[in-house]
Amino acid sequence: MALIVQKYGGTSVGSPDRIKNVARRVARWKRAGHRLVVVVSAMSGETNRLIALAKEIQAHPDPRELDVMVSTGEQVTIALLCMALMDLGLKARSYTGAQVRILTDSAHTRARIVSIEERTMRRDLDEDCVVVVAGFQGVDEAGNITTLGRGGSDTTGVALAAALKADECQIYTDVDGVYTTDPRIVPDARRLDTITFEEMLEMASLGSRVLQIRSVEFAGKYKVKLRVLSSFEEEGAGTLITFEEDEKMEQATISGIAFNRDEAKITILGVPDRPGIAYQILGPIGDADIDVDMIVQNVGHDGLTDFSFTVHRNDYQKALEILKPVAQHIKAREVQGGDKIAKVSVVGVGMRSHAGIASTAFRTLAEEGINIQMISTSEIKISVVIDEKYMELAVRVLHKAFGLEQPA
Amino acid sequence: MALIVQKYGGTSVGSPDRIKNVARRVARWKRAGHRLVVVVSAMSGETNRLIALAKEIQAHPDPRELDVMVSTGEQVTIALLCMALMDLGLKARSYTGAQVRILTDSAHTRARIVSIEERTMRRDLDEDCVVVVAGFQGVDEAGNITTLGRGGSDTTGVALAAALKADECQIYTDVDGVYTTDPRIVPDARRLDTITFEEMLEMASLGSRVLQIRSVEFAGKYKVKLRVLSSFEEEGAGTLITFEEDEKMEQATISGIAFNRDEAKITILGVPDRPGIAYQILGPIGDADIDVDMIVQNVGHDGLTDFSFTVHRNDYQKALEILKPVAQHIKAREVQGGDKIAKVSVVGVGMRSHAGIASTAFRTLAEEGINIQMISTSEIKISVVIDEKYMELAVRVLHKAFGLEQPA
Secondary structure, X not given: OOXXXXXXXXXXXXXXXXXHHHHHHHHHHHHOOOEEEEEEOOOOOHHHHHHHHHHHHOOOOOHHHHHHHHOHHHHXXXXXXXXXXXXXXXXXXXXXHHHHOEEEOOOOOOOXXXXXXXXXXXXXXXXXXXXXXXOOEEEOOOOOEEEOOOOHHHHHHHXXXXXXXXXXXXXXXXXXXXXXXXXXXXXXXXXXXXXXXXXXXXXXXXXXXXXXXXHHHHHHHHOXXXXXXXXXXXXXXXXXXXXXXXXXXXXXXXXXXXXXXXXXXXEEEEEEOOOOHHHHHHHHHHHOOOOXXXXXXXXXEOOEEEEEEEEEHHHHHHHHHHXXXXXXXXXXXXXXXXXXXEEEEEEOHHHHHOOOHHHHHHHHHHHOOOOEEEEEEEOOEEEEEEEHHHHHHHHHHHHHHOOOOOOO | OOEEEEEEOOOOOOXXXXXXXXXXXXXXXXXXXXXXXXXEOOOOOHHHHXXXXXXXXXXXXXHHHHHHHHOHHXXXXXXXXXXHHHHOOOOEEEEOHHHHOEEEOOOOOOOOEEEEOOHHHHHHHHOOOEEEEEOOEEEOOOOOEEEOOOOHHHHHHHHHHHHHOOOEEEEEEOOOOOEOOOOXXXXXXXXXXXXXXXHHHHOHHHHOOOOOHHXXXXXXHHOOOEEEEEOOOOOOOOEEEEOOHHHHOOOOOOOEEEEEOOEEEEEEEEEEOOOOHHHHHHHHHHHOOOOEEEEEEOOOEOOEEEEEEEEEHHHHHHHHHHHHHXXXXXXXXXXXXXXXXXXXXXXXXXXHHXXXXXXXXXXXXXXXXXXXXXXXXXXXXXXXXXXXXXXXXXXXXXXXXXXXXXXX
């Protein structure tokens, strides 16, 4: 008999029939003897409908009022799910973020959870009641309604699991787990039974199709056992995201091949190789609120070095504009860049204890004539930047080179 | 510089354009120097949409969860109106019933207001802010969301006006005031500048097209000045519903002709004329939750009397069934009834000090050959039950007989 937090996303509750399906699934868990807290998102499309309505009134809707409005999406779903649960003969009670008292800061539309009052939920659980909580929302100290930003329902689920010390937080979505890579690119990609939090974070590009990355960080921080499952399949254990590395002692060296084609690269050539130069380049980029992903600087020679980094493609032109005067100021030779690139990453905690992973990856790409433009490595990830047109090919050959299609 | 509570109904806020119109009207009052609290309903159709959605899940939706869901309708409107007000350069802040803390009892879907916390609203008003409050909803002692039942937004408006001791509560609707009778029946019916609370209550059938009767009772109890206005016309002072009779010293004897064709009559003939007999007849009717409107009993003779009353037509058959054994038990001669009747009422506080109103009414009907089946009078109302087919004719001739088409 476990305490389980389940979270169902917008497509899982997208129609009355789907809500009834969710209720049947919750009922099975309840009747198996578990205690259940269920977090739901707004019905799919509802949040966008509300935002569009707001924009008909105000081009840039006031954040406080937008939160008041958008939070109604989940408020409707919690009530509907409770009704469906009652129709199956279960006791159920719904709570908005404010009613639970999910206390957040006051950063409307992107608030962060500060604390969660668990008393009411505990009382209901003790009364054999399924507790249904609106995801994505909270309330600030002054009583204003806040939202956690897109995908925030995952974070609500994890935060409730942490507060209640739940045995597991199950995230139900439209995919049945985390895969070794995107099955649309590699048809024999395999679902992973387990993956570590660190791997999940490094696989952001794969993982974000499944889970909001912020909720994974949150789960890692509070040691919440996270499981990703399909809400459309009856069976299947999904993928367990675990913080205990030893649980997967038997695992393969590599967990997956991640990729990303949303980035652009920028290189400043002939940069004087002296202390503080990285800050002089990236400081103005950060001031302009542009996120930098990979950063590569090689050893210099003749007092000069080349400095490269990647940014989101949407920020590429802006970053180039910012760097022109910077390059002049630091007396760099030239600014180059390109937005027809892709980043491909080989991820796995196993590589910590296995040599030769990098050389296998580089050889595999070389054999296909794929030129590597940038390389960056962490303890559990090797990332390369290549020409965008080779991306799918690179993912396929790396997936095969590390034997990911075979069961672990 | 007055403190004014304005209430806008569902059609007044039925689209983004209409919400912008409401904002412009509020802005005019604000810029004229007044302090404003605005109560809004859900956009027209929204409440019905939500109820229909609930019924797709549960044939008889759970009242607590229905309240959670249906209350989102107003929550969307308050945010949209605030956005529209900000777009006009005003400061505005929205509050749900729970956020104001409109404390109610726990009777979900038909809760009654217990108290209103005015502190937050006062603070905002002092900061030159328009306060926008969700109508129709509140919160109970345990923090559950409640709703006041259909039309409850009027009650919210009046209750806020009472709590804040507002100078006036303005109810904006799709008609521009209270008329001497329904203009669809008498085209030259005239809008009343003022009407007393008592008259308004007696004119329920006319008034309910304009205001929820419960809110009128509430206003009378707390001495709130109520004004009914059109939200679609730029000018016009509407109808002021006042508790001060002397304000209308100059008024005509009669204020209006009300009517109602939703009733049925039941007569028990040959009832033994003894104490307790009325209770023996109406007790079982009340026990069956059937509301009784008119009750008429004339003096008896030979120890027998006839006892008549009217009920809603929907309850007619049920009431007849209940009375059959009752009539046998009390040894009455016969139970008769009919549901093809109409009630027509002449209403006016002026009749208190004017003789001959009743005889004028009866003569007028007699001249048209309209037979009167029942008569019931109060201090400010004379009601007659007639054959339904004469209803419009009766209203027209009475309206003319009392000179209601002429300006007071």
